[in-house]
Amino acid sequence: MFKIRTMNAISEQGTAALQKRGCEVGPKVENPDALLIRSADLHEAAFGPELLAIGRAGAGYNNIPIERCAEEGIVVFNSPGANAEAVKEQEIASLVMASRDMIGAIDWVRSIADRGDEIPALVEKGKSSFAGPELLGKTLGVIGLGAIGALVANIALELGMVVWGYDPFMSVDAAWKLSREVLHADDVDTIFREADYISINVPYNEHTHHMLDDEAFSKMKRGVRIVNESRAEVVDDEAMTRALDCGRVAKYVTDFPNKVILRAPNVIAMPHLGACTPESEDRCAEMAAMELYDYLLNGNIKNSVNLPDATLSRMGVCRLCVLHRNVPRMITRILDYISERNINVEHMINKPRGEYAYTIVDLGDRIGEEIAAPIRAMSDVLRVRILY
Numbered sequence: 001m002f003k004i005r006t007m008n009a010i011s012e013q014g015t016a017a018l019q020k021r022g023c024e025v026g027p028k029v030e031n032p033d034a035l036l037i038r039s040a041d042l043h044e045a046a047f048g049p050e051l052l053a054i055g056r057a058g059a060g061y062n063n064i065p066i067e068r069c070a071e072e073g074i075v076v077f078n079s080p081g082a083n084a085e086a087v088k089e090q091e092i093a094s095l096v097m098a099s100r101d102m103i104g105a106i107d108w109v110r111s112i113a114d115r116g117d118e119i120p121a122l123v124e125k126g127k128s129s130f131a132g133p134e135l136l137g138k139t140l141g142v143i144g145l146g147a148i149g150a151l152v153a154n155i156a157l158e159l160g161m162v163v164w165g166y167d168p169f170m171s172v173d174a175a176w177k178l179s180r181e182v183l184h185a186d187d188v189d190t191i192f193r194e195a196d197y198i199s200i201n202v203p204y205n206e207h208t209h210h211m212l213d214d215e216a217f218s219k220m221k222r223g224v225r226i227v228n229e230s231r232a233e234v235v236d237d238e239a240m241t242r243a244l245d246c247g248r249v250a251k252y253v254t255d256f257p258n259k260v261i262l263r264a265p266n267v268i269a270m271p272h273l274g275a276c277t278p279e280s281e282d283r284c285a286e287m288a289a290m291e292l293y294d295y296l297l298n299g300n301i302k303n304s305v306n307l308p309d310a311t312l313s314r315m316g317v318c319r320l321c322v323l324h325r326n327v328p329r330m331i332t333r334i335l336d337y338i339s340e341r342n343i344n345v346e347h348m349i350n351k352p353r354g355e356y357a358y359t360i361v362d363l364g365d366r367i368g369e370e371i372a373a374p375i376r377a378m379s380d381v382l383r384v385r386i387l388y
Helices: 012-020 066-071 084-099 102-111 113-130 147-158 172-177 188-194 214-218 237-246 278-298 330-339 369-376
Strands: 003-006 024-026 034-037 053-056 075-077 139-143 162-166 197-200 224-228 249-254 267-269 318-325 345-353 356-363 381-387
Touching: 012 024, 012 034, 012 278, 034 278, 053 278, 066 075, 075 278, 084 102, 084 147, 084 197, 084 224, 084 249, 084 267, 084 278, 102 113, 139 147, 139 188, 147 162, 147 172, 147 197, 162 188, 214 237, 237 249, 318 330, 318 369, 330 345, 330 356, 330 369, 369 381
Parallel strands: 003 024, 003 034, 034 053, 053 075, 139 162, 139 197, 197 224, 224 249, 249 267
Antiparallel strands: 318 356, 318 381, 345 356
8 A cells, every 4th residue: 555664673563553554664665655764864865756754753853854844745743742651750760860879879889899798887888978859849840841741740749849830832732731730930930940950851943952051050049950851952061061060050861962961070861761661662653653644544644743733534535635835825726726627625624834734625526637737736835645
């Protein structure tokens, strides 16, 4: 049916779901209708005219040229929330590690392994060097209240923390999942001012680039502890190093090590482990696979990162799908062309997203290339598909 090329090791739960539906799936599939990837860098990749979609088995999509894909009418999907449980668990561990020097303590205990009968006494004498504060009663500021941030905020309440949350773009779905006990911050400065601990859970983009910089650190409590499960670039590493050097930041736990931050004191860096659980990889792969399949089969778009989301139950004899620029009279031009040929519209939806829009039209008659070609030739149309 559909040809889907995998460009990384994808969980069998995802590939099997596609194969079960008759798709050809694998790394050697030629002229694919879609790509299913994890970390493969596509910025320099050439896309064939037959490529309709890219599915990212994970939340981040910095490895995909999403604007170029939009211009070529290629829908890019991610799988938000599928790895949320795994990342949440690591964040809770990170909060504990930020408070109590567990890594230093473990390393020190290993260093005295050859001291024999002296070990118990050495342990009692040396343990105070690794003590740290409890989470109970402390204030956590969560920046970004999406699938992961909401889970972190909720479980921090269970740990007895006071929780402030900030997210100017919080969705209705995320709001329903968030405990009413989470205090609402009108601006990020409230988080900086109130928090003993800060958890960063925002997507990386031009607006969040170096969100934590010298100015941000100057507004924080002295001795604040910060956990970054977002992206490395959300934090200005040079500014973070200065904040760590002077004690403004007591501890920085990050999942994104690099040559700058690894030289700084009081940093706990992990090798991007947040979503690295077999359960998370299964969920991400299956979610991305099903998003691709629904788009290829029905034209429905859900969880796109570059083009409008639009889903519509199938009605009529066939479906016309048009990706186009969000310009005046575009829908009228499409519908006028259809109605002039006495084709009845059974059902339709149009959704905009910035400069792009997507129109799905279910028709009462079967159409072919004689209808699609003139619509495809219209100015501002990016991609036209006919689905039966």
